[in-house]
Amino acid sequence: xxxxFFGEISLAGLAMGGLYALIGLGFVIIYKATRVINFAIGxxxxxxxxxxxxxAGGMEMSPWVALPLAVxxxxxxxxxxxxxxxxxxxxxxxxxxxxxxxxxxxxxxGVVEMIWGADPQLLPSFLPRKPVFIGEMYLxxxxxxxxLIGAALLIVYLLYFRFSRxxxxxxxxxxxxxxxxxxxxxxxxxxxxxWVFGSLAASLAGVLVAATGGLSPQFGAIGxxxxxxxxxxxxxxIVGALIAGVFIxxxxxxxxxxxxxxxxxxxxxxxxxxxxxxxxxxxxGTHEIERV
Amino acid sequence: xxxxxxxxxxxxxxxxxIAAALVAAAPxxxxxxxxxxxxxxxxxxxxxxxxxxxLHAGLTDYTTWINSQGGINGHPVKYVMEDTGYEVDRSVAAxxxxxGSNTVPVYYGDSTGFMxxxxxxxxxxxxxxxxxxxxxxxxxxxxxxxxxxxxGPNYTQMFGIILEYIATQGKDGExxxxxxxxxxxxxxxxxIENGKAKAAxxxxxxxxxxxxxxxxxxxxxxxxxxxxxxxxxxVFHGYVLSPINEFMVQMRQMGLDTQFMGTFWSSDKLIINxxxxxxxxxxxxxxxxxxxxxxGGPxxxxxxxxxxxxxxxAGYRPTGYMQGWFNAMVWTEVIKRTMDAGKExxxxxxxxxxxxxxxxxxxxxxxxxVTAHDMSFPVGRIxxxxxxxxxxEPVSDWIHLD
Numbered sequence: 156x157x158x159x160f161f162g163e164i165s166l167a168g169l170a171m172g173g174l175y176a177l178i179g180l181g182f183v184i185i186y187k188a189t190r191v192i193n194f195a196i197g198x199x200x201x202x203x204x205x206x207x208x209x210x211a212g213g214m215e216m217s218p219w220v221a222l223p224l225a226v227x228x229x230x231x232x233x234x235x236x237x238x239x240x241x242x243x244x245x246x247x248x249x250x251x252x253x254x255x256x257x258x259x260x261x262x263x264x265g266v267v268e269m270i271w272g273a274d275p276q277l278l279p280s281f282l283p284r285k286p287v288f289i290g291e292m293y294l295x296x297x298x299x300x301x302x303l304i305g306a307a308l309l310i311v312y313l314l315y316f317r318f319s320r321x322x323x324x325x326x327x328x329x330x331x332x333x334x335x336x337x338x339x340x341x342x343x344x345x346x347x348x349x350w351v352f353g354s355l356a357a358s359l360a361g362v363l364v365a366a367t368g369g370l371s372p373q374f375g376a377i378g379x380x381x382x383x384x385x386x387x388x389x390x391x392x393i394v395g396a397l398i399a400g401v402f403i404x405x406x407x408x409x410x411x412x413x414x415x416x417x418x419x420x421x422x423x424x425x426x427x428x429x430x431x432x433x434x435x436x437x438x439x440g441t442h443e444i445e446r447v
Numbered sequence: 448x449x450x451x452x453x454x455x456x457x458x459x460x461x462x463x464x465i466a467a468a469l470v471a472a473a474p475x476x477x478x479x480x481x482x483x484x485x486x487x488x489x490x491x492x493x494x495x496x497x498x499x500x501x502l503h504a505g506l507t508d509y510t511t512w513i514n515s516q517g518g519i520n521g522h523p524v525k526y527v528m529e530d531t532g533y534e535v536d537r538s539v540a541a542x543x544x545x546x547g548s549n550t551v552p553v554y555y556g557d558s559t560g561f562m563x564x565x566x567x568x569x570x571x572x573x574x575x576x577x578x579x580x581x582x583x584x585x586x587x588x589x590x591x592x593x594x595x596x597x598x599g600p601n602y603t604q605m606f607g608i609i610l611e612y613i614a615t616q617g618k619d620g621e622x623x624x625x626x627x628x629x630x631x632x633x634x635x636x637x638x639i640e641n642g643k644a645k646a647a648x649x650x651x652x653x654x655x656x657x658x659x660x661x662x663x664x665x666x667x668x669x670x671x672x673x674x675x676x677x678x679x680x681x682v683f684h685g686y687v688l689s690p691i692n693e694f695m696v697q698m699r700q701m702g703l704d705t706q707f708m709g710t711f712w713s714s715d716k717l718i719i720n721x722x723x724x725x726x727x728x729x730x731x732x733x734x735x736x737x738x739x740x741x742x743g744g745p746x747x748x749x750x751x752x753x754x755x756x757x758x759x760x761a762g763y764r765p766t767g768y769m770q771g772w773f774n775a776m777v778w779t780e781v782i783k784r785t786m787d788a789g790k791e792x793x794x795x796x797x798x799x800x801x802x803x804x805x806x807x808x809x810x811x812x813x814x815x816x817v818t819a820h821d822m823s824f825p826v827g828r829i830x831x832x833x834x835x836x837x838x839x840e841p842v843s844d845w846i847h848l849d
Contacts, residue, residue, distance in 0.1 A: 157675075163668075167665070167667040171667075268496065273492070273497040273499075273500070274717060275689060275717065275721070276721060277688065277722060285700075286701065293671065293674070293701070295665075295670065295700075297693075364665075367665050367667075368664045368666075368693065369688055369689030369690070371689075408665075409668075411659075411668055411669070412668045412669070412672065415657075415658050416631055416658035417658045419660060
């Protein structure tokens with residue numbers, strides 16, 4: 156066995172898994188606080204990546220200015236979606252809310268096609284291009300630096316949720332909405348905050364993934380792949396999203412390298428099937444979660 | 448209020464007089480002859496819209512041009528289409544709608560899936576000859592798809608042309624090595640088995656074969672495999688842009704001197720426009736001259752003039768435009784041959800006319816006279832990206848497979 160090759164493949168998979176974890180985090184934050192399964196997460200990622208393209212490509216801004224602007228734009232979009240489309244659905248069945256998110260996804264695809272057209276796009280190159288070597292192991296620079304940026308946001312998030320007032324309010328609402336409300340927490344605001352934070356994580360991941368693999372109006376399909384991550388990790392578990400994201404990224408890459416690209420998805424879905432049979436609430440999810 | 452109505456009335460009168468003038472100025476297309484309808488299921492939206500809008504423009508402009516030339520044997524041509532979103536069910540619905548309200552001798556199918564789905568109905572009707580966006584090898588199977596053709600080489604033939612070129616690039620009497628990279632789709636897998644067989648027959652070793660998910664995907668692990676296989680050439684199929692760019696950039700970052708090649712849908716200017724300098728040296732097989740190539744010819748000149756007139760701001764017209772135009776050219780030729788032979792415009796008669804095309808001069812759209820073989824035109828040329836000039840330049844002669 157070529158251990159160097161295995162090491163390089165594993166490293167690439169773990170780095171990609173880090174980005175999956177970031178998207179999964181966006182998914183889980185929204186679900187945990189609001190109990191809404193957001194099927195538009197991939198399209199929010201896509202929209203942010205197009206914003207980056209517009210700022211860095213069309214307006215020729217520095218990518219390091221365009222990146223935060225695009226991510227903020229994506230998170231703002233999440234907040235607006237919650238306010239005008241999801242909030243009126245409070246009290247409706249979860250299926251109805253899920254259908255609204257699917258509708259939002261279609262609308263976003265249409266809007267992107269109208270503004271930027273249907274051509275596949277490449278984002279302006281903004282990550283260092285010098286190959287990264289860890290010991291003798293090669294790692295594609297885009298993946299390596301994308302992972303570092305994503306990991307930085309993950310750390311900021313974890314610190315925010317642990318120590319800030321907003322983070323505590325969010326965790327409290329996730330644990331018990333009624334109790335949080337009775338303690339004076341503005342639950343509606345927390346819902347909005349969850350969409351903003353969830354979309355922000357997804358938006359950053361969107362720009363980083365698009366920088367690696369290109370962008371098109373169909374880019375949002377990646378959001379569905381990440382559904383596997385959050386179901387394996389547990390829909391309401393941040394730790395689960397992080398661990399499952401990294402694991403699924405690694406598994407997908409190793410399966411692709413050793414079995415062939417056509418086995419990437421079957422490998423991850425095999426894991427999903429096993430998890431659903433033995434732990435239907437995911438590796439780290441809570442038992443009472445409601446499935447759709 | 449009155450002024451507003453008057454103003455609108457004047458505008459309408461103005462538009463009416465312009466229309467009347469255009470009608471009067473239009474070249475003589477016999478008004479008493481029935482129009483010939485070009486039908487089309489066109490992907491103006493959806494995943495294939497990036498090409499669909501240009502295919503549509505090519506078909507539209509060709510219709511304008513042929514009508515300006517007096518139509519087909521005096522019959523005016525009418526182009527009737529519906530947007531399909533690149534969805535098979537919508538394409539089928541469009542086909543039924545268009546053929547239900549018109550007599551449609553020729554029809555543009557937007558995908559291999561649609562063309563396969565509609566084949567049995569097409570065969571039972573026997574009234575329509577179909578071609579379209581697909582270059583699928585399966586569609587050139589005359590037994591199963593007798594009423595469909597591809598407007599160029601099929602994907603297997605494209606691989607054949609690419610391998611013919613690669614075979615000439617060896618050094619010290621050794622044949623270069625090659626790797627195939629393709630998407631995990633019907634489109635991507637189409638030429639692979641035949642391509643491997645052809646490579647073996649030609650003594651070209653296929654040192655690696657990589658399948659990827661289509662679309663946005665990280666390929667760094669696959670690139671690591673390439674680093675070990677070190678092919679002289681990588682041939683991509685089943686993509687439009689990504690992940691070709693990532694393979695090229697990452698393999699070059701690793702210091703490999705591999706050359707990169709692709710088939711029709713991944714050989715447009717999109718690659719140059721999006722990749723910039725990184726696209727330099729990329730090669731594609733193309734059956735048509737590029738819109739901005741140095742080549743010329745009466746039909747190519749007519750195409751450029753019509754395109755310029757229909758949308759002066761459009762500039763370069765992508766290969767999809769050329770493909771749409773060429774499809775309509777073949778339809779015209781086939782209809783004309785069938786009419787000239789005094790035969791009815793049935794699918795069978797038109798397929799016979801298609802098969803009779805030998806050494807056909809396409810007026811510069813294709814650089815050499817072409818002959819139809821098994822419902823395809825197995826001809827192409829290898830073009831290489833000159834990123835500095837921002838265009839493709841020919842690096843081989845025209846290759847016409849037997």
